[in-house]
Amino acid sequence: MDPVVKIRVEGLTFRYGARTVLREVSALFLEGALAAIVGPSGRGKSTFLMALNRLWEEVPGAHAQGRVWVRLDGRERLVSDPSFPATELRRRVAMVFQAPNPLRMSIFNNVAFPLKVMGQRNKRLVAQEVEGALRRAFLWDEVKDRLDEDARRLSGGQQQRLCIARALAAQPDVLLLDEPTSSLDARAAGVIEDLLLTLKRRCTLVVVSHYLEQVERLADQVYEVAHETLEILS
Numbered sequence: 353m354d355p356v357v358k359i360r361v362e363g364l365t366f367r368y369g370a371r372t373v374l375r376e377v378s379a380l381f382l383e384g385a386l387a388a389i390v391g392p393s394g395r396g397k398s399t400f401l402m403a404l405n406r407l408w409e410e411v412p413g414a415h416a417q418g419r420v421w422v423r424l425d426g427r428e429r430l431v432s433d434p435s436f437p438a439t440e441l442r443r444r445v446a447m448v449f450q451a452p453n454p455l456r457m458s459i460f461n462n463v464a465f466p467l468k469v470m471g472q473r474n475k476r477l478v479a480q481e482v483e484g485a486l487r488r489a490f491l492w493d494e495v496k497d498r499l500d501e502d503a504r505r506l507s508g509g510q511q512q513r514l515c516i517a518r519a520l521a522a523q524p525d526v527l528l529l530d531e532p533t534s535s536l537d538a539r540a541a542g543v544i545e546d547l548l549l550t551l552k553r554r555c556t557l558v559v560v561s562h563y564l565e566q567v568e569r570l571a572d573q574v575y576e577v578a579h580e581t582l583e584i585l586s
């Protein structure tokens with residue numbers, strides 16, 4: 353069976369003010385695969401991720417042109433379609449940042465937060481979903497007895513898995529991860545890598561990474577940002 357294209361990018365040009373960072377970029381990302389974006393610092397890797405879920409709209413002076421489609425519920429949706437609400441897009445194409453950013457609330461409430469935003473009021477269902485997301489993020493066994501504790505007391509690696517659990521609770525189709533292990537020690541990074549390999553069975557992953565060994569271990573597709581464009585390496 354031919355692989356399904358989950359994200360299609362055509363002619364994406366991205367500017368901050370008058371400065372062009374990406375020019376006429378095209379790329380395809382496959383469903384159920386992990387794609388890595390590599391390349392030197394400052395070339396536009398994070399910028400490219402932000403173009404996939406319109407997060408750039410929150411950045412003053414940022415401007416994107418071109419087309420990005422994401423396949424959702426069996427049909428391609430144009431990311432820039434004004435009738436596609438940004439909140440819905442970012443729930444389905446979720447971002448996990450380089451530095452873990454737990455909310456100032458308990459471990460439980462961090463993961464329950466997106467469910468409540470989505471209108472889920474049934475406490476039993478919320479508790480089930482929170483447990484499921486924490487299990488899928490390989491964190492449940494470490495936190496199940498301290499769910500009411502402030503999430504900011506967790507270790508860096510645990511915080512990053514909590515942020516992944518928070519994104520997973522909203523059942524995303526695509527997870528964008530910007531250097532998800534760069535602030536972690538080798539052991540914590542290894543846990544995240546194992547987690548990513550498991551997650552790609554249920555969603556499409558696009559991961560910015562500086563670590564070539566990590567990319568070799570994880571990636572099905574590799575793109576390099578070079579000369580304002582994206583070139584496929586493998």
Ligand SMILES: Nc1ncnc2c1ncn2[C@@H]1O[C@H](COP(=O)(O)OP(=O)(O)OP(=O)(O)O)[C@@H](O)[C@H]1O
Pocket residue numbers: 368373391392393394395396397398399400411412413
């Ligand atoms: N808000 C902004 N306003 C103006 N320029 C910006 C802004 N954000 C990023 N840039 C510039 O755009 C370029 C690409 O930045 P980006 O963060 O996408 O690069 P990167 O490849 O992810 O870098 P790194 O590997 O260091 O994280 C850089 O030159 C950066 O200085």
